[in-house]
Amino acid sequence: MFALSKRSLIKLNVNQEEYEVFIRPSDILLFTLREQLGLTGAKPGCYNGDCGACTVLVDGLPVKSCLMLTAEAIGKQITTVEGLKDAPIQKAFIEQFAFQCGYCTSGFLMVCHALANRHPNPPDIVIDEWLQSNICRCTSYEEIGNAIRKVLSGTCK
Amino acid sequence: MIEDRPPLARKKVRYYGEPIALVVADSDFTAAKAVSLIQVEYKPLPVVNSPSQALEKDAPVLHEQMILYHLTSEDIYPELNTNICDRKKIRKGDVKQGFAASDIILDSTFTLPQSDHIAMETRAVHARIDADGTVFIKTSSQTPFSVRESISQTFNINLDKIIVEVPFVGGGFGGKAPVQLELLAYMASKAVGGKEVKMINSREQDIASSPCRMGLEATVKLGAAKNGMIQAVQITYLLDTGAYSDVGPRLIKAMIVDCTGPYNIPNVWCDALCVYTNHPYVTSFRGFSHASSAFCIERMMDKLAHALQMDPAEIRAKNALQPGNTSPTQVKITPSIFGNLTACIDKLKALINWDEGTMIEVGNGKVRAKGMACLWKTSNSPPNAVSGVLLTFNTDGSINLNCGCVECGPGMKTTAAQILSEKLKMDINRISVNMEVNTKYNPEHWKTVASMTTYMVGRAVLRAAEDVIQQLKNLAAAVLKCPPEDLEVANEQVSVRQDPSLFLQFKDLVHGYQYPNGNSVGGQILGRGSFIMGDLNLLDQETGAGKSGPYWTVGAQAVEIEYDRKDYTYRFVKAATVLDAGKVLNPKMAEGLVKGGMCMGLGLGSRESFSYDKDGKVLDTSLRTYKVMHFGETPQYLVEFVETPEIDAPYQARGIAEHGIIGIPAALANALSLAAQAELDELPLTPETIWRIKTGGCS
Ligand code: FES
Numbered sequence: 001m002f003a004l005s006k007r008s009l010i011k012l013n014v015n016q017e018e019y020e021v022f023i024r025p026s027d028i029l030l031f032t033l034r035e036q037l038g039l040t041g042a043k044p045g046c047y048n049g050d051c052g053a054c055t056v057l058v059d060g061l062p063v064k065s066c067l068m069l070t071a072e073a074i075g076k077q078i079t080t081v082e083g084l085k086d087a088p089i090q091k092a093f094i095e096q097f098a099f100q101c102g103y104c105t106s107g108f109l110m111v112c113h114a115l116a117n118r119h120p121n122p123p124d125i126v127i128d129e130w131l132q133s134n135i136c137r138c139t140s141y142e143e144i145g146n147a148i149r150k151v152l153s154g155t156c157k
Numbered sequence: 158m159i160e161d162r163p164p165l166a167r168k169k170v171r172y173y174g175e176p177i178a179l180v181v182a183d184s185d186f187t188a189a190k191a192v193s194l195i196q197v198e199y200k201p202l203p204v205v206n207s208p209s210q211a212l213e214k215d216a217p218v219l220h221e222q223m224i225l226y227h228l229t230s231e232d233i234y235p236e237l238n239t240n241i242c243d244r245k246k247i248r249k250g251d252v253k254q255g256f257a258a259s260d261i262i263l264d265s266t267f268t269l270p271q272s273d274h275i276a277m278e279t280r281a282v283h284a285r286i287d288a289d290g291t292v293f294i295k296t297s298s299q300t301p302f303s304v305r306e307s308i309s310q311t312f313n314i315n316l317d318k319i320i321v322e323v324p325f326v327g328g329g330f331g332g333k334a335p336v337q338l339e340l341l342a343y344m345a346s347k348a349v350g351g352k353e354v355k356m357i358n359s360r361e362q363d364i365a366s367s368p369c370r371m372g373l374e375a376t377v378k379l380g381a382a383k384n385g386m387i388q389a390v391q392i393t394y395l396l397d398t399g400a401y402s403d404v405g406p407r408l409i410k411a412m413i414v415d416c417t418g419p420y421n422i423p424n425v426w427c428d429a430l431c432v433y434t435n436h437p438y439v440t441s442f443r444g445f446s447h448a449s450s451a452f453c454i455e456r457m458m459d460k461l462a463h464a465l466q467m468d469p470a471e472i473r474a475k476n477a478l479q480p481g482n483t484s485p486t487q488v489k490i491t492p493s494i495f496g497n498l499t500a501c502i503d504k505l506k507a508l509i510n511w512d513e514g515t516m517i518e519v520g521n522g523k524v525r526a527k528g529m530a531c532l533w534k535t536s537n538s539p540p541n542a543v544s545g546v547l548l549t550f551n552t553d554g555s556i557n558l559n560c561g562c563v564e565c566g567p568g569m570k571t572t573a574a575q576i577l578s579e580k581l582k583m584d585i586n587r588i589s590v591n592m593e594v595n596t597k598y599n600p601e602h603w604k605t606v607a608s609m610t611t612y613m614v615g616r617a618v619l620r621a622a623e624d625v626i627q628q629l630k631n632l633a634a635a636v637l638k639c640p641p642e643d644l645e646v647a648n649e650q651v652s653v654r655q656d657p658s659l660f661l662q663f664k665d666l667v668h669g670y671q672y673p674n675g676n677s678v679g680g681q682i683l684g685r686g687s688f689i690m691g692d693l694n695l696l697d698q699e700t701g702a703g704k705s706g707p708y709w710t711v712g713a714q715a716v717e718i719e720y721d722r723k724d725y726t727y728r729f730v731k732a733a734t735v736l737d738a739g740k741v742l743n744p745k746m747a748e749g750l751v752k753g754g755m756c757m758g759l760g761l762g763s764r765e766s767f768s769y770d771k772d773g774k775v776l777d778t779s780l781r782t783y784k785v786m787h788f789g790e791t792p793q794y795l796v797e798f799v800e801t802p803e804i805d806a807p808y809q810a811r812g813i814a815e816h817g818i819i820g821i822p823a824a825l826a827n828a829l830s831l832a833a834q835a836e837l838d839e840l841p842l843t844p845e846t847i848w849r850i851k852t853g854g855c856s
């Protein structure tokens with residue numbers, strides 16, 4: 001198994017690009033993305049796995065980047081909101097008024113984007129389960145629900 | 158208000174989470190290490206753990222030195238050697254007579270906990286001091302100009318030497334209106350020779366150390382005639398302001414101003430006390446105390462309806478304030494100032510299908526119940542609150558709108574652009590508004606709070622628009638050789654009314670007009686608009702009489718739940734709001750704001766609260782223990798508007814950003830009280846609370 005024992009130079013694949021970064025074994029992915037790669041789309045809201053504002057995709061699945069060590073991300077494909085280029089869910093968020101302050105938005109976008117890719121036709125209970133991982137304090141959530149449903153139904157491309 | 162809080166605790170720590178020391182280091186990592194090396198020994202002091210305890214005869218006094226504190230406003234009345242830092246009163250009519258004339262008198266007490274804003278972005282600040290002494294603060298704040306003021310006053314630095322910058326703010330809800338971390342960040346930077354320091358609250362600090370939402374204990378006595386007409390109300394509010402007062406005195410003022418709810422009650426006695434406890438200190442929160450005061454009065458309305466066997470909607474409509482009545486502070490009600498509550502109630506009833514019955518058995522021990530609550534709120538902004546707008550043109554005729562309000566979610570900058578585009582009859586996409594705020598370059602805007610931004614900035618925008626219209630017309634008149642009043646401005650053109658084929662484009666005017674021979678006249682067109690709140694006044698100390706806001710926004714809300722008698726659980730079915738918006742300027746935004754407010758209100762009603770141990774230590778300091786609403790738990794939302802023009806407001810629009818939250822906890826409690834057949838007079842209403850109230854706590 002792979003082990004890091006001290007500050008080391010590693011390779012990360014983020015948004016289809018290779019980066020070399022110096023990390024401590026204890027660095028979390030959220031820190032590396034924001035502070036070292038300047039990708040500030042993933043936001044800290046709790047550093048505890050409770051809010052989802054830091055969500056990124058790791059090999060296509062949503063992961064809270066505050067709960068993942070950077071070292072664990074080596075060899076994986078990481079996608080941050082900066083890597084979403086005009087994804088249908090982004091348009092749907094604008095059309096459905098699915099954000100106000102926008103702080104939670106990148107996290108929700110990543111969850112929704114992955115959901116739409118993984119489960120093109122999920123029952124409501126699956127949508128609820130996926131999106132319950134994140135908190136939005138501004139909207140009523142209904143708008144976010146409308147946005148993901150627009151994408152799932154193919155009415156927002 | 159009352160300068161009672163040092164940036165770092167001195168001699169005495171008054172609440173769990175109070176900052177006592179700062180560590181500055183090159184990295185988080187090193188800082189954390191250094192913090193672990195600090196050893197603190199506390200000598201435990203007796204604890205004041207609730208406002209009623211704070212008023213007991215032998216209660217420890219939190220601020221022995223209150224007499225020395227500087228008061229920043231004249232209408233604050235601290236009671237020395239007690240924990241009461243301010244008291245506000247309403248004396249209107251004669252309550253004795255009112256109760257004597259009543260056929261029924263109801264008494265209740267209410268307990269509402271402190272809770273937290275939980276903006277998704279925790280508070281964060283950067284600070285540095287440049288070599289020439291300029292202090293630079295970048296902060297997540299709703300009040301950049303107050304930050305500057307506060308730094309200036311606290312550290313005795315000239316205002317022109319302080320620059321405060323605010324980027325997009327990740328949610329505020331009132332929690333980013335006070336100034337706290339900015340002072341600490343300045344001190345930290347100062348300690349390291351002015352180097353840039355960065356301070357970011359952890360979620361735990363954001364909850365426990367930074368200010369939170371008020372708690373309340375209240376007693377209400379309500380008297381009414383048999384026909385349901387209310388005769389008198391007597392209210393005592395004990396506001397838990399925590400260890401420091403911050404805007405506590407303003408919160409109790411806001412409570413007394415609207416203490417009756419939007420009802421006509423001729424005889425009112427109200428005492429609101431702002432009380433120190435050893436809890437985290439409180440600050441503004443969406444609704445500015447109104448969700449709490451509405452809870453008390455709206456529960457009373459339901460109790461009254463129940464006691465008289467009347468329809469709760471009918472009793473509200475019957476008592477609704479009408480033109481010619483007066484408010485608790487004796488402001489005369491007019492349609493423009495107040496709006497139309499009866500119309501809101503009617504519309505709400507239709508929206509939520511009220512007349513099908515407020516309680517319906519659905520089988521299996523479950524019941525569906527509906528509860529209603531009305532709301533009103535005025536702004537409580539100081540009379541000297543200002544706003545300003547500057548307009549500059551680009552050479553292609555497009556406009557830069559420069560204003561000092563902060564964007565924290567409600568889209569007020571979009572609204573400002575809308576107002577300008579409407580006034581100048583031009584494409585909104587040709588107007589750009591500064592998103593960041595910088596106190597050096599943007600005109601002062603009082604604070605981005607109180608649902609007053611559209612009103613204040615909007616009026617400044619209209620004045621600035623008038624200003625540029627005048628200048629454009631004057632310049633065009635000289636060129637076109639006609640009187641300015643014969644000209645019209647639209648579509649980035651100034652044209653002759655009688656012959657629109659004669660026109661000049663903005664782009665040929667806004668940076669001066671150049672004649673074919675090269676001569677140029679005019680110069681840049683710069684627009685300015687300024688606004689001050691103006692005709693408000695401080696309330697009379699004894700009677701409370703006075704005007705504290707320019708107008709009210711009124712509304713009616715309802716919640717429908719499905720309640721399970723077996724285990725006291727429930728789920729939300731519907732939540733509905735009808736607000737009198739005056740005029741809806743941006744329908745999607747208005748609906749979004751109201752829905753978001755309702756969602757937050759359901760959180761307050763059902764789960765959000767601080768609990769403390771016996772030492773007053775807050776126990777819910779993470780999002781794992783402090784629960785907010787999540788996706789999939791929400792009801793169907795219904796939002797509609799009534800439009801009674803506010804004649805002084807920009808395009809008659811009333812503020813609506815806070816109001817969605819105000820009546821929801823009360824409407825929820827009314828629905829659940831009906832369903833559970835219990836008097837649910839506290840929050841939050843968890844199944845456990847309902848079980849305890851219903852059974853007395855014995856299983
Ligand atoms: S910061 Fe990762 S879940 Fe909140």
Ligand code: FES
Binds near residue numbers: 098100
């Ligand atoms: S938009 Fe502000 S937290 Fe979701």
